[in-house]
Each structure stands twice: as structure tokens, then as C-alpha cells.
Amino acid sequence: MAVLSFLMSSSARLGVFRTHFWELAVCKRQTWLSLSVLRFCTSETSVSSANHFGSGTERYKDLQKYFIKKLKATYRRFSNIYNPSMVCGHHHMYFIEDDGIYRIDKRGNEQKPELVLDLEQVSREHHKTKQSKDSKERIQMFQWTVQRLRLSPREKYLAATLKCSHSHREELRRCVVVRLGEEHFPHLDSQHVVITLEKVLSFEWATDEVLFYTTLEGLRSREVFRLDLTSSGNRLTPVYEEAQPDMFVEVALSRDRRVLTINCSSRTGSEVLLSNVQTSHFEPFVVQPRKPELLYYVEHWRGWLVILANTGPGQEYQVLRTPISEPSMASWVSLFRPGPGMAIKDMDVVGDHCVLVVRTPANELSLTVVPLTHPRETYTVELPVWACAIETKSSGLADQQNGLKFLISSPVHEPMPYCLYPENGLLLSEFGNGSTAEKEAEYITTRFEACSQDGTLVPVTLFHVVPVEGLRQAPLLVHVYGAYGRDLNMEFRPEKRLMLEQGWALAYCHIRGGGERGLSWQRQGRVEGKQRGVDDLQACLHHLFSLGISSPSLTALTACSAGAVPVGALCNGHPNMMQAVTLQAPFLDVLGTMEDHSQPLTLEDRDEWGDPVGNPEHRDIISSYCPLHNITPKHYPSILLTAYSDDPRVPLAGVLKYTERLKTAIHTYSSVRPISDHKPAPNIVLNIQPGENHLGPEDFEQMLEEEALRLAFLYTELGLDPPRAPRKRRR
DSSP, X not given: OBOOTTTTTTOTTHXXXXXXXXXXXXXXXXXXOOOOOOOOOOOOOOGGGGTTSOOOOGGGHHHHHHHHHHHHHHHXXXXXXXXXXXXXOSSEEEEEETTEEXXXXXXXXXXXXXXXXXXXXXXXXXXXXXXXXOTTSOOOOOOEEEEEEEEOTTXXXXXXXXXXXTOXXXXXXXXXXXXXXXXXXXXXOTTTEEEEEESEEEEEESSSSEEEEEEOBTTBOOEEEEXXXXXXXXXXXXXXXXXXXXXXXXXXXXXXSSEEEEEEEOSSOEEEEEEXXXXXXXXXXXXXXXXXXXXXXXXXXXXXXXXXXXXXXXXXXXXXXXXXXXXXXXXXXXXXXXXXXXXXXXXXXXXXXXXXXXXXXXXXXXXXXXXXXXXXXXXXXXXXXXXXXXXXXXXXXXXXXXXXXXXXXXXXXXXXXXXEXXXXXXXXXXXXXXXXXXXXXXXXXXXXXXXXXXXXXXXXXXXXXXXXGGOTXXXXXXXXXXXXXXXXXXXXXHHHHHHHHTTOEEEEEOOBTBSTTOHHHHHTTSGGGHHHHHHHHHHHHHHHHHTTOOOXXXXXXXXXXXXXXXXXXXXXXXXXXXXEEEEESOOOXXXXXXXXXXXXXXXXXXXXXXXXXXXXXXXXXXXXXXXXXXXXXXOOOEEEEEEETTOSSSOHHHHHHHHHHHHHHHHHHHHHSOTTOXXXXXXXXXXXXXXXXXXXXXXXXXXHHHHHHHHHHHHHHTXXXXXXXXXXXXX
């Protein structure tokens, strides 16, 4: 499957941390991970340096306990949600559970699932290894979760990447290769685990004996290795090493499993090396040498390369074709160019068809099918109007090659499985029963556009239960991101469903800097265009209020990571437009971070934020909107900041500085404001959690605690009564 984790976001590092629905495995099966885009920095600041800050969370404790119970009940409602993590082999079906990887015989010869990889055993082995290295070191039992699994072509081996959920280091991840076969696994022991590879990020099988993989070091992936499983022993060989510091490397296998690609990508350029796995030497060759501002991705089809590249009008993506024998750009021939206002978000090759995920001018998702033998017969497949997120399933060894399976969802619509058969345009849904479809239809999706300061129309997606005209007294939660060319995360979240059911309206503002309207939308909102994103957000709020949707006193904004920049800037410039704000792992000190060359990823971020050290104009631009450096005494909204002590991407020091400066400004304003001004002082709450989980905790209980605190904060600061279940009548 061609999920363009690098190219679609124009950020080489996004793909590292993106967890696909089809490969998701976490400590608790009900857990949904936040997939918001990353702001990549590092920090060595610890929790101890923040101890002098009172967290301010105590006032919400009772309500937080209430919402923990409420959220648990909500998650239980969706615990039997469609589970697409199963991988189909020739003889068995493989799936992930809490304690490991299991398989069941497709022929029905086995009565119960068989454990293939025991995560508890992996944890014990790691525990022993650590103790042997330092017997004096106090070691805790590590908890591992499965990130991804791959079967070798003839189902001889299984490889799975695992990540330690209690590690403070991003690199504590490994790949375990397990020998399969027809025999059972009555006693799992070391003879079934062929080899364990450390710090593995992406990996693919070329043959049953050859595995290619990349490693992660200091949030960078630059090296590709080849593992040969031979009768005389295992052999590791370096294959490729990237010299350019801002390039990120991954390996991927084409859908037809005939070519393996080494994808080297940055935010502004890419290069693909291709290896034919049908031959014995696997020597990779370059498809098209890297060029400034050229982004492209490669799939394989019957001896041809199908290429998605930003060579279309306005440097947007289009689909091209070239013979594999003549892969360079001079031989590329255009097959499909999207129309005005359309943006290609993803590409897959299914049989003799290229299937594209497209965002329409109305900001809706649809599928465009390009017959590779007759591209003029291209047609469109419409999806349900509520579809906001789509995840396509990688093909297994024995999956049907003539159909594309995928899930569609929205923040309030649970994932629904579909299958498209591009040969005849047949789209089949698997809603399970009619009541499910009817229930999903109760939640209204409304799309409209707000006019920004420069006349640009900004898309807004609104979810609600009652008609728009009945939302004047409804509390409103506004979501925003707007960076790195990344679409705002709109996958299903049970807590969003809970809020909608309790009368909230949920708005998603697709401001410039994101990727909703293509690469040009991103380019308009980076470096000197960052203020446009702030203007877009302001315009969206004005438009919502003008339609009679909620009011500033009932409105809260929420963002994470780099999404905190437009929110923080709006709080500085127009704090009366909202009552409360929640920020997770917030990037607030843009100027200080970009001036600090000790940050290992500041170089890559210059394409997004600018270079304040080498370019005085960039420094002035950043200084004009940076949330930390524009705090002045005024009445701010209440703000909940959730940060992580060892977050390797957003420096904790910046969050601490922001909190301290904001509290000082509020105190200064309170001391000089007139006695007639009876506005209560806003609450600035700093919730620092241990660990490096930039995307939020992987542990289910900790995740519930954080979500419950956010809900308790919102209900308290907006003056709302918590939702209560109706009392049962006494007989």
C-alpha cells in the first residue's frame, strides 16, 4: 500500500511515528493513538526542573474521576469495533493481541489460535540482557507493543517490529524474526526466534531468506541494511547510507511484491532507489536523481513504473508512467492530472488500475480510478459525505489482488470497512447491520468555507446533532493544526463521539500550512506565510459565530504540537474569541528553538519556519507571531498545557518559559485593571507527564486520565454541567 507518509506531508520525518489502522497494536485493544503531526525537536529538560510550577490540576480532580468512568464506558461501546489488523498468509491468518502475535489455520484444522510470538518472553529476554550488562542497574520489566508485522513470500518467516512503551528513548525498538512453517509452537523458545535486530524502523521481505530494513538513530533514519538468513548463519550487509542530513530513508515493497524501493525524502525533495526482487542480486538503482522541489513516489505495474510526482500544474501531484528500463524523468508520461481545487492524497495500484484518494474542492474525500491500459476512461467513486479519513489495507500474501480494502471514518463516525473492485467500479460496504448505518447517519457533517483576511476561502468541517440554527447555545470545540503540509487528523475518537452526544459542536478548521488543498496550500502557510494561518483561524471563528454557532464564552480551542502556534498567536492577538484552550505537547517557543543549533532537527525545520540566525527577515517574521515572544498583559483565556518531560520533539523548556511568562502577564494585568472589571482570572494549568510520548501516552489508563482531565477542564472553564445519565424511575 502506498501511504505517502513522507511525500503527502512534505516532511521526511512524519512517517516514523505514523501508526496505520491496519497495523495498529497497543497495550489495550480499545486504545486509539493520536496521529497528529509532529514538531521535531529535542530536549533534555526533566520534570524536576518544573517542580516549582504548581500544576493547577487539583481543582479538576473530582470531575476528572467522573469522566474517567464516563470514558471507560464509551470505549467499551466501541471495543468490538471492526478489527482490520489481521494479515492473510497462504496457510494461516495472523493477528495481534495484547500479549503477542497469534495465527489461526485458514483450513480450519486448529481449534484455537496459536501463539507465534510471546511479548512477555521478549520482555524477559530484554530484562536478562540489561541485567547481564549491569547487574547493579535497577531494571523494570519492559512492556512491548507490536508496531508492524510482515510475512515472507512463502510464509516461511514472520518479522515484527516492537516498541518499548516504558522507554525514554525513541530508539528502543526492535525487529524480531520468527521461523514459521506447518509445525505448532507448543513451547515457544529461542529456536523459533531466528534473530533480533535493534533500532529497526521500516522493513520488508525481498525473498524468504532476505530482509531489508532501516534503523532509527536520534530521530533520523539514514541507513539501509540487508539480512540474509543462510544455513551457515545470518549475514548483515550495509546497502545504503544517506549523506544529506535532512533526508529520511525508508524501505517499501510494491503491492505486487515485485520491486522493493528505498525512499529518500525531505520536505522539499525526494529520490527513489529501486531493486527488482525477482532477480538474485537485488542491486538498487536510482529512478530519478534528486532535484530541488521534486517530490515523487513509485509503484510497479507489469514492467512499468507508476509514479506520483509534483510535476503537475502549480507543482501539484499528478500520475505518470514510464518503462522500468527507462525510469528517469525524461521518459515520464502523464496519465492523470487532477482538476482545479482537487488534491491527490494517496495512490495504490490494484490489478490494472491506479486508485487515487482525492480531496475534492468541497473538501470531501473520493476515489479516482485510472485504468492503466485506458487512462482516458478514468472515473470517480463517491464516498459517504461523512468520510473524513481513509486507511487502505496492505495486501497480504493471499489477499485478493483485484480489490482494494479500506476503512473510512470521521472523528465521530466509527471506522467502516469497504472494498472497491476497480474493474467494474463496484463499491461494497460491510456495515454489519442496518442499525449501525442508521446510527451513524444521526451525526451531521456540515462543510463550509470562511473568507480569510486576504480573500482566501478556508474549509471548515462541522459535526453536530441538531441543525445549525439550533447551535447558538451549544458549546463549541475548535480543532486546528496547519503545518508541515499535513491534513488535520480526523480519524475516529470515542471521546469526540461522547462530546457530540452530550450536545457539543465540533469544528475542524483546515487552515493554510496544512495539506487539505494540496501542496500550494502548504506553501502558502510556511515561513513568511505563517501569519496567514493565524488569520485563517480567526476568520473561521468569525464565520462560525456569524452563522449562529455557539459564542466566544462557550468556545474552546484545541491543538497539539505545531498546531499550538496559530492558537497561541490568536490568544495573544484576540484572546476574547475563546473561553478556554487545551494544548498537548505544544510548540510555543518558535524563535528560541529555531535559534538553537544544538537541536538536531532544526536544520530540517528551516523549510517550515525559516532561519532566524542566517536571515534577519525570517527572524522578524517569526518574532511577529511566536506565541512565547508576544505575550503581553491582558485577559487571556484559561489554558491547559499537557507536556512530556522527555519529549524529543518539543523542548519542555519552551513550555515552561511560556507558562511562566503567561502567568506573569496575567498577574500584571490583574493588578492594574479597573475594579469595575469583574472578570475572574483565567486558570493556566501545566500538566507535565513523564516520558517521551509526543503523541500522547500509549498506556490505556494514562490516556484515559489525560482525556478525562481535558474534559473536566473544558466543562469547568466553560461553566457546563457534566453529563448525567437519566435516573431510573422507581417502581
